[in-house]
Amino acid sequence: MLNEDAQAELTKTLSGRDVAQAGALCYRRSENGGLEILFVGSRRNGRWGIPKGHVEDDETSSAAALREAFEEAGVAGIVDKTVFGWFSYRKDTSPNRYHVAVHLLQVSRIADRFPEKSIRKTQWFPLRDAVRDAAQPGLRTLLSRVENLDL
Template sequence: MRRPTRQNSHDTDGLIIEQAGALCLRVSPKGAQEILLVGSRRSGRWGLPKGHIEPGETSYEAAAREAFEEAGIRGEISDTIAGSFAYSKESSPNPYRVIVHRLAVSSIGDAYPEQGLRARQWFTHSDAANAVGHEGLRDLLQNLD
């Protein structure tokens, strides 16, 4: 079993920047499992709610916080790592690695910190894998059990 990561610092030239992401899951009224994706503020590309791990915070705590801040999602977060993926930003020389945790959604808020800044939408598993902008995230979603 992989353990959550605890982060103590932010950007440092040449180092991989670790972030945490939430794989927000719910069951649709028709009984199908759905995944929440949010739009990037810069490009609008679909992805998971994700962001920096604050000092003293575990990766699963950060994933739960990001799910609420970016999408108004609350629920039960798993402390087990579901997977990870890498990506890069044009605005940073550092590579990023996102540690992903599953979140079983219990509520979807209408008011949250990034309300109006991002789109949020529910997708079936296969549609989510086809919609995401990062190849590494696409691979992670396609290989989920």
């Protein structure tokens, strides 16, 4: 796991076809105590993934993850400042390779209104289903690591 300073240095080294992003692995406990993961649907193809996006100038990856979680899914909570892990992916419509620094986010609030409510679907998945249904292989690997955490 990288701290925020290491993340900032890595972000500076990515250029051209490599794009740095931050993502939020949003989780909560269900009524029966099971761990649930929040997914958002891709605007392009509807595949399930986590809220993620570009890190703005002078923004930490954890702050970007929290911002993206609200913009795309309307959730807020406690974000872990330490990077939980990384995954990379490519979009069907772009030559770029996206590198996502993933932060855990314990959801405590869900907003009725948020910027992308009308253009994104959101759904809570039991952890095992999330591992199966995640669009990116690297995200599936990270989700399988969550099973071993005491969250």
